Each structure stands twice: as C-alpha cells, then as structure tokens.
Amino acid sequence: MTDTPDPARFDHVTDWVFDLDNTLYPHHSNLFSQIDVKMTGYVAELLTLSREDARKLQKELYLEYGTTLNGLMQRHGIDPDAFLEHVHDIDYSWLVPDPVLGAAIRQLPGRKFIFTNGNRSHAERTARQLGILDHFDDIFDIVAAGLTPKPARQPYETFAALHKVTGANAVMFEDLARNLSVPKSLGMTTVLIVPRNFEPTFSEIWESDPTHEDDVDYVTDDLASFLTTIVEANAA
Template identity: 80%
Template sequence: MVQVPDISRFAHVTDWVFDLDNTLYPHHTNLFSQVDARMTAYVSELLALSREKARELQKTLYREYGTTLNGLMNLYGIDPDDFLMKVHDIDYSWLKPDPVLGAAIHQLPGRRFIFTNGDRTHAERAARQLGILDHFDDIFDIVAADLTPKPAPAPYEKFTSLHSIIGTNAVMFEDLARNLAVPKKMGMTTVLVVPNNFEPVFSEIWESDPDEEDDVDYVTDDLAGFLTRIVTASR
C-alpha cells in the first residue's frame, strides 16, 4: 500500500500542491473531528434538528454537494463567512510541530502551495501549529475558489490559472482519491496520503473512493518520509 517514490517521476516537478486536512497533518491527530462536530452543531441549530438528524443531513450534503457548506448554501442560502468562522473555531493545540515534514517541504525545488476546501484562516492556523506555514508560497482556499469545492473542475482550473501552473510539471497530495481525478487529467502526478497503518475500514463508507484508483499514482502513509526521499535523491 505504501510506496517508495520513483524519483525520476518527480525530477521535473516545479510546483508542489498539498491538501491540508488529513494530508499535511496526519489523520490520527483527529483535528478534523472538531470541525466535523462543529458542522453538525451548526446544522442542528440552523434547522432545529436533533444531533443525530443533523449529522445524517450533514453527511448527505457532503456526498451530494462536495462540502457541507456548499449544500447549505444551495439549499438554505446561509452566510458562508458565518459558517466558516464557526466551524473552524477549534483547538489547534492537538497538532504537534513536525520539523521533519517542515524540513522536507522547505527543501522541495520550486513553489509550494496549500489547496484546501477549508478557509485560509484555518489553513494558516494549522500550518503554523505544524511549523510549516512559512514554507508555502500561497494558500488557495474555498473563498479563492469562489466557494466551489474540490473535486469540481472549476477550482483546479482557477488555481492553476492564477499561479500559471502547467499540470505536467506539478504534483498533488491529497487524502481523498476523488480529489485527485481532475489533477490527474491535467497531467499532474498524484499522491494519495492515507492514515498510518492504513486499514480500508478507517473511514465511513461514504468517504471511500473505489472508482478513483486509476487517478492515484502513489500511496503513502508517511508524507514526511515520502518527501524526504525525494529531496535526498535530488541532491
């Protein structure tokens, strides 16, 4: 499941693109569970639903609209700024600094980006807590994407156009295979980041991507180690 990178596949890369949640920080930190719980609470309060019913609807929106936010905007016309502020009001101390990851990202040749369905403030707080924020050239968030989430093609097209990224010269790291389909079509090398000691049952069934296997070039449960191998071989 976890693969050693073929260094020749990365020698030409000039742009390194990283998802944030469960990618730049590991799944086992469970940071996103706080965001998930706050989204459930938001839906519950908005629609006067029990927690159980709110969570059921939240997951339905996620499946059908790509993000809970997108679904709530389309169906209920909510204020996205209010939603993003409330669901990202979390405790970032759960994240521990990762100097090995930071060193590897810092040494990658070319530009480095965070591309997230979350907002910039959340990305900055999480990356700062990890000790890696200063190693990135820019953060492309859900607001920059006109509130259209991955895996829709539009945010990828806007992101690559904004930064003049040529797909064949880029690599994207993601924890959801469905979010690698468009980058793969653009010519990017794709890397799926899975939890350490990955088991297929780690996620709920609605998060699995059995139809997206062909869009994944590499799989790793150790992002820092994967990048370190690339950096070391390129010296």
C-alpha cells in the first residue's frame, strides 16, 4: 500500500525529517517490541505491580502523557536517564541493514534529520545497524526536546528553531498520524508510514488515528521505494 509521490510536491523540500521507530525500520522487524517489554518490566518493578497491571498502566500513561516516560516523570518523578538507558538496552541485530533506503536518503537534496521520542544513543545504534547513520545531519531526541514528547507542539517548535527549519520547505515521515498534526500545521508535507501490506482490517491493532487523516498528505508501507521515486525524478 503506497501512494505514489508526486515529485513536484517535493521539489521545494530542503529538510527531510524522519521519525525513528517503526519509520526508518519496518514494523515487521519487531524491534520496538523489545523496548515495550522493557518498559513493562520497569513499571512493574518500580511500582511493585504484576506484569499484567504494569502493562495496563504503561498504556494508560502512554495515551495520557504521550510517552510512558513522560507519565512516569509526571506521576512518580522518576530519573529519565535511568529509564532511557534501561529500556533501550536491547538487541539491535534484529534489524537488517537497508542499503536501498540508505542510498535514497543519501541522495535526497538538502538536510536530513532524525526526530524521535527515544534518546540519541538508541537512534544512533538503530541507524548504524540499518547502515544509514552517516546520511543524517543531526538527531533531535527526547532530551533535546526537554523531555516533552511528540505530539506536543513544543518539541516541533524547538526543533524548527534549533535547525532553522521552515515548515513550507520540510517534509516529515512518521508512523503515527497524530504526530503529523503539528508538522502539518507548520506547513510541512506529511507522510505516514504504515506496516507492510497494511490492510484496513489491521486498524484495530494499528494506531491509525482516523481523527488525524486530514493531517496526512501521503501514506506508504515502503519508505525506501517512496524516497527512491523522488530521488529518481530529481535525477531525470
């Protein structure tokens, strides 16, 4: 399931902004499941809960505060550094290097950024395993955002000010439609990344965010092909 990008819609783009988890690597790699399990374990140990109750609370915090970390900070005053180090202690070999994606990102005209609710070291390890780390100009992580996660407006504005990004000249790639709402309001072109062979019947298990459909310009389940189409049009 891939919208074919209109290259003319991307001629003006000078800044390419990518979410990390389930965006730069495919959902089916299941890497984030390791982080998810680590977060559940952290909540269970912190609050002396069963894993079932910890899992329920973890998801409540995520929905209410944007990330589990933000919820734990707000309600329990935890040390964010310790949390981030713990949940990102995972096996990155689950990711398969993606030379096609790397070549496409490298050839995109302008600057390229990773903008993630995770931390920098996680982004670096992930991108390095994919073979694409060297193609990015910078990583804007949850620490750079002042620990305020997407989809809050503040981190987008902080990112844009830091890197002098003008919305009209930028495009954002995200796997959650609600995280494209602010970029869209800032004038960015928005691209939603969905799982490979995405079907409407998956909507109950995937955060499709139907209330944010108007914030999405394009939908693709193959980021490498989507970018390659743009690169090849620019080269023609």
